[in-house]
Amino acid sequence: MASPPTVAPRKGLWLWRDELVESCLCQQTAVYLYPIWDEEEGAEKVKKEPLSLEELMAKKKAEEDARSKPVFLTKEERAAEALRRRQQEVQEQRQRMEEERKQRQQFFEQAKRAANEEMMERPDRRRRERYREPVEEDEDDRDKIREHKDKEKEFEAIKERYLGLVKKKRRVRRLNDRKFVFDWDASEDTAVDYNPIYKEKHTVQFYGRGHIGGIDLKAQKKEQSKFYGELLERRRTQAEKDQEVVRLKKIKRKEEKQKWDDRHWSHKSLEEMQERDWRIFREDFNITIKGGRIPNPVRKWSESTLPPAILDIIKELGYKEPTPIQRQAIPIGLQNRDIIGVAETGSGKTLAFLLPLLMWITSLPKIERPEDADQGPYAIIMAPTRELAQQIDEETTKFAKMLEIRSVAVIGGLSREEQGFRLRLGCEIVIATPGRLIDVLENRYLVLSRCTYIVLDEADRMIDMGFEGEVQKILDFMPVTNQKPDTDDAEDEEKLLANFASKHKYRQTVMFTATMPPAVERLARSYLRRPAIVYIGSIGKPVERVEQVVHLVTESEKRKKLVELLNRGVEPPVIIFVNQKKGADVLAKGLEKMGFNACTLHGGKGQEQREFALASLKGGAKDILVATDVAGRGIDIRNVSMVINYDMAKSIEDYTHRIGRTGRAGLHGKAVSFVTKEDSHLFYDLKQLILSSPVSTCPPELANHPDAQHKPGTVVTKKRREEKIFA
Numbered sequence: 001m002a003s004p005p006t007v008a009p010r011k012g013l014w015l016w017r018d019e020l021v022e023s024c025l026c027q028q029t030a031v032y033l034y035p036i037w038d039e040e041e042g043a044e045k046v047k048k049e050p051l052s053l054e055e056l057m058a059k060k061k062a063e064e065d066a067r068s069k070p071v072f073l074t075k076e077e078r079a080a081e082a083l084r085r086r087q088q089e090v091q092e093q094r095q096r097m098e099e100e101r102k103q104r105q106q107f108f109e110q111a112k113r114a115a116n117e118e119m120m121e122r123p124d125r126r127r128r129e130r131y132r133e134p135v136e137e138d139e140d141d142r143d144k145i146r147e148h149k150d151k152e153k154e155f156e157a158i159k160e161r162y163l164g165l166v167k168k169k170r171r172v173r174r175l176n177d178r179k180f181v182f183d184w185d186a187s188e189d190t191a192v193d194y195n196p197i198y199k200e201k202h203t204v205q206f207y208g209r210g211h212i213g214g215i216d217l218k219a220q221k222k223e224q225s226k227f228y229g230e231l232l233e234r235r236r237t238q239a240e241k242d243q244e245v246v247r248l249k250k251i252k253r254k255e256e257k258q259k260w261d262d263r264h265w266s267h268k269s270l271e272e273m274q275e276r277d278w279r280i281f282r283e284d285f286n287i288t289i290k291g292g293r294i295p296n297p298v299r300k301w302s303e304s305t306l307p308p309a310i311l312d313i314i315k316e317l318g319y320k321e322p323t324p325i326q327r328q329a330i331p332i333g334l335q336n337r338d339i340i341g342v343a344e345t346g347s348g349k350t351l352a353f354l355l356p357l358l359m360w361i362t363s364l365p366k367i368e369r370p371e372d373a374d375q376g377p378y379a380i381i382m383a384p385t386r387e388l389a390q391q392i393d394e395e396t397t398k399f400a401k402m403l404e405i406r407s408v409a410v411i412g413g414l415s416r417e418e419q420g421f422r423l424r425l426g427c428e429i430v431i432a433t434p435g436r437l438i439d440v441l442e443n444r445y446l447v448l449s450r451c452t453y454i455v456l457d458e459a460d461r462m463i464d465m466g467f468e469g470e471v472q473k474i475l476d477f478m479p480v481t482n483q484k485p486d487t488d489d490a491e492d493e494e495k496l497l498a499n500f501a502s503k504h505k506y507r508q509t510v511m512f513t514a515t516m517p518p519a520v521e522r523l524a525r526s527y528l529r530r531p532a533i534v535y536i537g538s539i540g541k542p543v544e545r546v547e548q549v550v551h552l553v554t555e556s557e558k559r560k561k562l563v564e565l566l567n568r569g570v571e572p573p574v575i576i577f578v579n580q581k582k583g584a585d586v587l588a589k590g591l592e593k594m595g596f597n598a599c600t601l602h603g604g605k606g607q608e609q610r611e612f613a614l615a616s617l618k619g620g621a622k623d624i625l626v627a628t629d630v631a632g633r634g635i636d637i638r639n640v641s642m643v644i645n646y647d648m649a650k651s652i653e654d655y656t657h658r659i660g661r662t663g664r665a666g667l668h669g670k671a672v673s674f675v676t677k678e679d680s681h682l683f684y685d686l687k688q689l690i691l692s693s694p695v696s697t698c699p700p701e702l703a704n705h706p707d708a709q710h711k712p713g714t715v716v717t718k719k720r721r722e723e724k725i726f727a
Contacts, residue, residue: 270303285324288535292491295335297327305334310358313402323348324536330355333510336496338484338528341512343536346664349512350395353381353455358399360453360508361428366404373426376446377408379453381431382471384461386411386607387614392457393431405429410446412436413607420445434462434470441477448477456511461657463519475527482507483529490530514660515653546663548696549672550686552705558646558674559590565672566596571641572623577658579647581628587646588626598624629654637661645673652685668695675702683708 073081236244265277265284273281278296282289287297298304301314301322322330325343332339333356343349361378381396383389393409400407408422410432416439423430423446430437430446440446454475456462462471484490484506499506509528513520524531537544553561566574578584581602591598599613599622616622618637625637629649640662649655655673662669675686687708690698702708 265299270299282328285327286537287324287328289328289532290535291532292488292530293493294328294532295331295493298322298331299327304330306330306355306359307362309362309403310355310399313399314355317398319351323352325349325534326352326355328534328536329353332532332534333357333508334359335493336360336499336506336508337491338508338531339510339512340524340528340531340533341510341536342514342516342534343512344514344660346660347536349457350392353457353510353512354392354396354399356510357381357429357453357455358403358405360505361405362403364428367406367426367428370426373424374447375450376448377430377451378428379430379455380437380448380451380474381429381455381457382434382437382462382474383431383457384433384465384467386413386433387601387610388458389431389433390611396429396431400429407431410436410440411607413610416440416443416445434467434474437474438470441474448474449479451478452482452505452507454478454507454509456509459511459513459523460515460517460520460653461513463517463523464653468519468523471523472526478507486529488530514657544694545668546659546693546695547668547670548659548690548693549670550690550699550702551672551674552699552701553674553676555676561674562644562646563594565644566591566624572597572620573617573637573640574624574642574644575637575640575661576624576626576644576646577649578626578628579650583647584626584628588624591624591626596624597622598626601625601627603628629658638664639667640664640669642669643671645671648673648675648679648682652682652689655682655686656689680705680707681712684711 265273265281268277273296281287281297281299285297301311301319304311306314325341325347329339329341329349329352333353339353341349341352357379364378365372367373367378381389381392383392389409389411393407396407399405406427407429408419408427408431410419410423410430412433412435416436419436420440420443423440432440437446441448456471459471462468482504489495496506509531511520511524511528511531551561562576576587578587581604584600584602588598588600599616601610601613605613613622613625614637617625626646643659643662645655645658649658659669659671662671673686675682683702683705684707687698687702690696690702
């Protein structure tokens with residue numbers, strides 16, 4: 001039997017340490033366990049059979065696996081654990097505060113003790129300094145100072161000898177010298193420029209009316225003129241007074257003709273406004289007009305000719321100042337003239353055509369009898385999309401409800417029978433999309449025999465979506481007996497207003513658009529009579545308050561770039577545009593998994609789903625709307641902070657309308673676009689838009705890109721020196 005290992009005995013036993021076993025396990029070496037030797041009994045005690053190396057390693061691996069697995073805790077255990085951690089944090093905080101308090105107390109005690117010691121030793125220090133004996137100056141120190149001064153003088157003499165320093169001589173003026181000296185010293189100047197007695201006069205402080213010595217000249221002159229004026233007024237007869245009034249009016253008219261009034265139009269009354277002031281007014285609001293005699297714009301709501309009932313509703317709804325398109329379009333609409341309004345998105349076009357329409361309807365008899373309801377509405381408003389039609393319906397209801405005017409929305413996605421039932425009950429205004437309106441007209445749910453007012457909102461979008469045929473068909477349903485004559489009478493204000501007051505009114509057609517493509521011009525020439533054209537800003541130009549940012553990325557980098565952008569803390573709501581319905585659903589689901597509140601809006605959604613998505617975004621339940629170009633035109637969602645073009649638009653016009661969802665109603669916005677090399681046909685136009693924006697910066701990657709240097713389709717001719725001739 002082997003002898004026991006040479007290890008110091010503990011209480012008469014030979015024991016192995018745990019570290020030995022662990023080291024053996026790590027090194028995968030064999031472990032030999034010796035029997036325990038008891039010296040007192042002098043006999044061997046056989047220990048239990050130890051575990052093998054494989055069993056120990058398996059046991060250790062099982063413990064590691066158990067530690068790596070997550071441990072499920074019940075709600076009570078989690079609460080207890082949180083309470084224990086909180087108590088521990090509170091205890092640590094209390095300990096830190098107690099230590100800080102002790103350190104602070106110790107610091108104050110040391111400072112107090114040091115101050116007391118200083119106070120005690122201060123008299124001793126003064127006493128020692130008072131009785132300190134003066135130290136006699138050492139003779140060696142005086143010699144050193146003297147030698148230093150001699151060396152300095154010697155150094156100055158050497159510099160003067162070898163460097164040739166010029167020594168200034170003091171000018172001496174001899175009394176017997178007759179030559180006049182023109183050089184003056186500053187001390188010889190006898191002119192006194194500053195005298196505090198005369199330069200700093202005491203300012204007399206008057207409280208109220210100012211006078212010195214009891215005399216106020218201005219007050220005396222004022223009293224004298226008042227006295228003589230009253231005296232002359234008492235002596236004049238009534239005929240002389242009337243004659244004086246006429247004379248003063250003549251003088252005033254003469255002065256007005258002669259003088260050049262440079263006051264700004266905002267400081268003038270409406271009667272004082274001249275033609276020059278109206279030109280400046282239109283320039284200030286970037287208003288351009290065409291089409292013959294056009295009325296002056298509206299400066300503020302109180303100066304318009306709208307009835308008091310409508311003005312009260314405007315004030316109640318919080319419309320403080322009219323927008324540029326409203327300033328010019330409303331006076332034209334109130335004259336019963338046809339209008340073409342070209343303005344940027346979010347410029348308030350809805351109210352520009354709605355207010356003249358409501359005033360038009362209030363002058364007509366109310367539809368109450370079933371016989372009257374069968375003849376159809378007085379007005380039709382057409383919009384390209386359901387969402388825009390619903391938005392116009394909401395805005396119309398705000399005014400129409402208080403004026404007892406009924407409106408019906410005829411759009412797709414809802415029950416046609418229910419809409420037909422509401423139409424049979426009678427209404428004054430129908431707001432519709434072209435497709436559903438054609439369906440209702442062909443199925444005899446509606447007739448337009450009495451319709452005299454038609455509005456085409458977003459006309460260019462209707463043409464782009466292929467509704468040109470439907471629009472022409474709807475216009476052909478309307479009666480032609482009340483069309484305006486295509487003569488100068490269609491521009492004459494007096495004749496138009498006289499017709500407005502008559503029973504048989506002319507038909508009025510209003511068209512609003514953001515761009516003027518040839519198809520829209522063709523439609524306007526066919527159905528509008530001598531229209532007044534109003535341009536606001538630049539046609540097809542994005543809002544100048546929108547900052548445009550462009551990132552040149554690959555298709556695989558878009559998702560990562562989007563997440564980085566959203567994680568920067570963008571303020572909701574945010575609209576993300578894609579080109580395909582499937583892409584919108586996939587992107588929205590991915591954002592939901594990452595923790596973002598997103599919803600979708602595209603043509604594949606039902607009407608209820610579309611309304612729910614818009615209501616969720618407007619109400620704050622959702623922060624992000626992933627949409628196709630369905631939401632790119634006409635949808636008004638307030639305070640959109642950012643628009644992200646995840647997929648770049650197919651045309652620069654669609655891009656303009658996409659970014660027009662932000663920066664509305666005078667606010668500032670931001671538009672971020674992810675551009676790939678597949679979008680190179682838009683690089684030139686995109687670069688020009690960004691360069692023309694005062695708040696945007698064109699990135700060098702886009703500015704220097706070869707496709708951004710020339711318009712697509714342009715044949716670029718090389719210069720002669722750039723041509724290469726191969727022999």
